[in-house]
Amino acid sequence: MDKVASKKHKYIVAIVGIPNVGKSVIFNKLTGGKAWVGNWPGVTVEKKVGRFKAEELNAEIEVVDLPGIYSLTAYSVDELIARNFIIEEKPDVVVVIANAANLERSLYLILSIMELGANVVVALNMVDIARSEGYEILHDKLEQVLGIPVVPTIAVSNVGIEELKKSIINSIRRKLSRTKIVSYGKELERIISRMEELLTRSSPELTNRYPSRWLAIKFLEGDEDIISKIKRYVSSSVLDELTKLRHEAEKVVGDIEEYITEVKFRMATEIARLATRQISLTAKISVTDILDAILTHKVLGIPLALSIMYLLFRFAFDLSAPLSDGIDVLINGILRDWVKSLKFLPTWLTSLLADGVIAGVGAVLVFLPVIALFFFVLSILEDIGYLARLAFVIDKILHKFKLPGKSIIPLIMGFGCNVPAVLATRAIEDEKDRKVTALIAPLSSCSARLPVYLTIAGAVMGAYAVAAVMSMYWLSIILALSVGLLFRSTILRGPTTGFIMELPPYLAPRIDNVLMKTWERTKHFLIKAGTVIFLGVIIVWLLSVTGPAGYLGPEALENPDILSKSWIGFLGKVFSVFTSPMGWDWRTTAALIFGFIAKEIIVGSLGVLLGTSEESLREVLSNVFTPLSGFTYMVFILIYVPCIATLASIRSELGLKYAIITALYQVILAYIIALLISILGGIIVG
Amino acid sequence: MVRSKSILITASLLAFILGLMYIASGSICIYNWITSSLINGEAVLKQFIPSDPWLGIVMISIGLTYNASAYYLMRGNTVLSIASILVGGGLAIIVMGLQVLATLAFVADRLVINEELRLSVIISNLLRIDEILGYVSLIPFLLGYKFYKEMKS
Numbered sequence: 001m002d003k004v005a006s007k008k009h010k011y012i013v014a015i016v017g018i019p020n021v022g023k024s025v026i027f028n029k030l031t032g033g034k035a036w037v038g039n040w041p042g043v044t045v046e047k048k049v050g051r052f053k054a055e056e057l058n059a060e061i062e063v064v065d066l067p068g069i070y071s072l073t074a075y076s077v078d079e080l081i082a083r084n085f086i087i088e089e090k091p092d093v094v095v096v097i098a099n100a101a102n103l104e105r106s107l108y109l110i111l112s113i114m115e116l117g118a119n120v121v122v123a124l125n126m127v128d129i130a131r132s133e134g135y136e137i138l139h140d141k142l143e144q145v146l147g148i149p150v151v152p153t154i155a156v157s158n159v160g161i162e163e164l165k166k167s168i169i170n171s172i173r174r175k176l177s178r179t180k181i182v183s184y185g186k187e188l189e190r191i192i193s194r195m196e197e198l199l200t201r202s203s204p205e206l207t208n209r210y211p212s213r214w215l216a217i218k219f220l221e222g223d224e225d226i227i228s229k230i231k232r233y234v235s236s237s238v239l240d241e242l243t244k245l246r247h248e249a250e251k252v253v254g255d256i257e258e259y260i261t262e263v264k265f266r267m268a269t270e271i272a273r274l275a276t277r278q279i280s281l282t283a284k285i286s287v288t289d290i291l292d293a294i295l296t297h298k299v300l301g302i303p304l305a306l307s308i309m310y311l312l313f314r315f316a317f318d319l320s321a322p323l324s325d326g327i328d329v330l331i332n333g334i335l336r337d338w339v340k341s342l343k344f345l346p347t348w349l350t351s352l353l354a355d356g357v358i359a360g361v362g363a364v365l366v367f368l369p370v371i372a373l374f375f376f377v378l379s380i381l382e383d384i385g386y387l388a389r390l391a392f393v394i395d396k397i398l399h400k401f402k403l404p405g406k407s408i409i410p411l412i413m414g415f416g417c418n419v420p421a422v423l424a425t426r427a428i429e430d431e432k433d434r435k436v437t438a439l440i441a442p443l444s445s446c447s448a449r450l451p452v453y454l455t456i457a458g459a460v461m462g463a464y465a466v467a468a469v470m471s472m473y474w475l476s477i478i479l480a481l482s483v484g485l486l487f488r489s490t491i492l493r494g495p496t497t498g499f500i501m502e503l504p505p506y507l508a509p510r511i512d513n514v515l516m517k518t519w520e521r522t523k524h525f526l527i528k529a530g531t532v533i534f535l536g537v538i539i540v541w542l543l544s545v546t547g548p549a550g551y552l553g554p555e556a557l558e559n560p561d562i563l564s565k566s567w568i569g570f571l572g573k574v575f576s577v578f579t580s581p582m583g584w585d586w587r588t589t590a591a592l593i594f595g596f597i598a599k600e601i602i603v604g605s606l607g608v609l610l611g612t613s614e615e616s617l618r619e620v621l622s623n624v625f626t627p628l629s630g631f632t633y634m635v636f637i638l639i640y641v642p643c644i645a646t647l648a649s650i651r652s653e654l655g656l657k658y659a660i661i662t663a664l665y666q667v668i669l670a671y672i673i674a675l676l677i678s679i680l681g682g683i684i685v686g
Numbered sequence: 687m688v689r690s691k692s693i694l695i696t697a698s699l700l701a702f703i704l705g706l707m708y709i710a711s712g713s714i715c716i717y718n719w720i721t722s723s724l725i726n727g728e729a730v731l732k733q734f735i736p737s738d739p740w741l742g743i744v745m746i747s748i749g750l751t752y753n754a755s756a757y758y759l760m761r762g763n764t765v766l767s768i769a770s771i772l773v774g775g776g777l778a779i780i781v782m783g784l785q786v787l788a789t790l791a792f793v794a795d796r797l798v799i800n801e802e803l804r805l806s807v808i809i810s811n812l813l814r815i816d817e818i819l820g821y822v823s824l825i826p827f828l829l830g831y832k833f834y835k836e837m838k839s
Binding site (some may be wrong): 285289290291293294295297299300303304306307308310311314315318319320321322325326329466470 | 747
């Protein structure tokens with residue numbers, strides 16, 4: 001066999017579906033779970049790509065997992081990514097995963113993708129759930145009506161996956177495309193045809209890239225992205241003609257976008273009706289019906305949601321204690337002592353490694369178990385299908401603060417770590433809703449702030465320590481909602497979107513899926529510990545052992561008098577001009593500066609700056625803070641500037657402008673609130 | 687069907703009684719937290735009922751859900767009645783299981799940091815009110831589950 005003949009071909013298959021339809025499971029089954037992750041161009045939305053071999057085609061098939069979407073509008077980043085991929089990359093096959101237990105919604109997406117001219121294969125997933133609910137989907141009927149292959153699957157049990165692979169391969173061989181799947185009525189169809197003619201004649205370049213019918217429909221719908229593309233290709237006279245036709249269509253059907261959506265939905269419902277057969281006379285009561293009757297109940301739903309959140313936190317905090325202490329013993333005990341015992345190393349290097357790197361990074365790594373367990377339970381709740389319910393239940397409350405229900409998921413994730421919280425805002429379709437949620441997510445009191453609260457409250461609050469720590473969480477929630485309302489009423493003004501989310505059926509969590517999600521989320525924290533925090537503690541160490549007068553030596557870490565002559569001392573004294581009204585001295589102020597790198601560093605920095613070990617830190621802090629100044633310090637730490645990794649996430653998600661806005665508003669807000677508490681507390685205490 | 691109905695009535699009655707106990711215990715949790723953390727007073731039954739406002743909210747939520755079972759049964763809505771027992775009971779069992787795990791974690795932690803492990807602390811952890819009521823909650827939950835199975839078939 002010659003070299004050319006043996007050369008393998010490469011085909012691209014895109015996987016798309018509504019959220020919670022089992023898309024990731026099918027992706028993993030097709031690719032054997034081997035995927036590499038990147039970002040979509042221009043945005044930080046994750047792009048997952050995997051492969052499988054097709055011997056029949058002597059080819060390698062690249063499978064691209066597109067974001068979970070409901071339609072192909074230009075309103076959300078995810079939908080734009082999906083449709084741009086289908087149009088620009090022209091995948092050989094688009095596999096649409098449909099939910100057999102709720103076919104209408106999936107059919108709407110299938111029709112939208114077919115209109116794009118894609119070569120579609122439908123994977124009809126969750127057929128078992130549909131059966132348990134008393135009906136079955138006649139996939140051959142569906143195939144006949146849609147004119148495309150339909151493969152029934154139960155992805156979690158590996159049923160239908162091989163058939164799906166075969167269907168993909170067959171579809172690669174004989175490409176099918178039906179752009180005129182939905183008919184919008186005689187009058188509108190005439191207008192669409194006229195627009196198609198105009199576009200094809202005036203700009204063949206454009207209609208070679210995009211299906212002309214789809215362009216015409218999107219222009220009629222007022223899709224800003226498509227209108228701007230058309231404007232670039234056609235002359236102003238053609239554009240005027242198109243606009244005239246649009247006005248004509250408006251006279252016929254009224255609101256065109258609403259009309260087109262309605263027609264498509266009507267067709268989806270009709271196809272679903274044709275393809276559904278009842279197999280049980282009495283519809284069986286499913287677990288989902290039973291659980292939803294109470295978990296989304298108008299009265300019980302909210303206290304139950306709060307209870308589940310409490311249990312999430314308790315699981316993470318209670319069960320992580322032995323693991324955290326184990327890491328602490330290992331790193332700050334055994335490893336640190338071992339490094340200190342290496343007499344052949346120069347003193348400065350021993351100090352850098354033991355007091356800087358190991359002490360600093362170790363102080364952070366002890367939080368790894370709590371974060372991993374937090375995300376473990378959160379992933380279980382997500383897999384079960386409860387997070388969607390939580391958003392639904394909380395929606396009414398959040399709406400009072402002009403926030404969408406979906407904001408609750410990033411805000412809760414923020415209690416674990418603010419970085420994945422900011423990334424989780426991607427699921428919010430409306431741009432303003434998404435921006436405001438990302439801006440307030442850093443106000444969620446992340447687990448990195450907890451050791452700071454515990455240390456300070458334990459040192460100065462006495463019997464009120466627990467109440468003081470708890471108040472930080474309440475304050476965090478109140479502030480996030482209030483600031484959200486403020487942003488929504490000022491710089492991000494606009495209507496809040498209603499709750500549009502598929503409530504998936506409750507499913508037993510899959511351990512591999514849960515572990516994968518936990519790892520993906522915890523990874524951010526580990527990367528942060530290995531990069532930003534590693535660098536941060538080295539900077540803290542360097543600024544502690546050097547000063548305006550030059551190198552001070554590792555003794556500075558043991559002797560507060562020498563430390564006051566260091567750069568840290570210098571910076572602390574400069575900033576204490578602003579913080580002295582709150583009763584904080586230069587050392588506690590200097591520790592705040594390093595909290596910008598990562599909040600976890602504050603405790604370690606306080607230890608270094610106050611010349612004490614972490615064990616006796618509380619005792620020393622009780623002489624540095626009064627209960628009032630200690631409390632204002634905790635409040636300041638809660639609110640002031642998010643850590644550098646969170647700011648970097650905001651920058652990559654929303655741009656530099658919003659990262660600057662976040663940093664600025666949080667510093668100003670923290671200062672005002674801390675000052676107010678100081679003044680009012682001073683008056684009350686006398 | 688008559689037998690099924692009697693299972694539901696028994697489960698619902700038990701859930702109602704347990705619900706009241708959960709509400710009372712949850713309220714004491716909150717009261718204990720207020721007295722011990724805010725006004726430096728004396729907590730009630732502190733050996734059995736912790737000073738934890740969040741646990742108080744959880745227990746009251748379970749209690750309300752349990753009581754909803756009787757309410758819906760009286761109104762003839764068996765689906766909501768059974769749903770209340772299953773959700774309330776499920777949550778009560780999760781709280782109980784979590785406390786067992788937390789006790790195990792506590793034991794492991796003492797061993798890791800090489801500190802004294804007192805048996806009295808372990809026993810009091812396992813005899814907390816959320817634990818005891820959790821054990822009892824197994825009865826209405828299993829009865830409710832049995833009724834649900836029969837209703838489904």
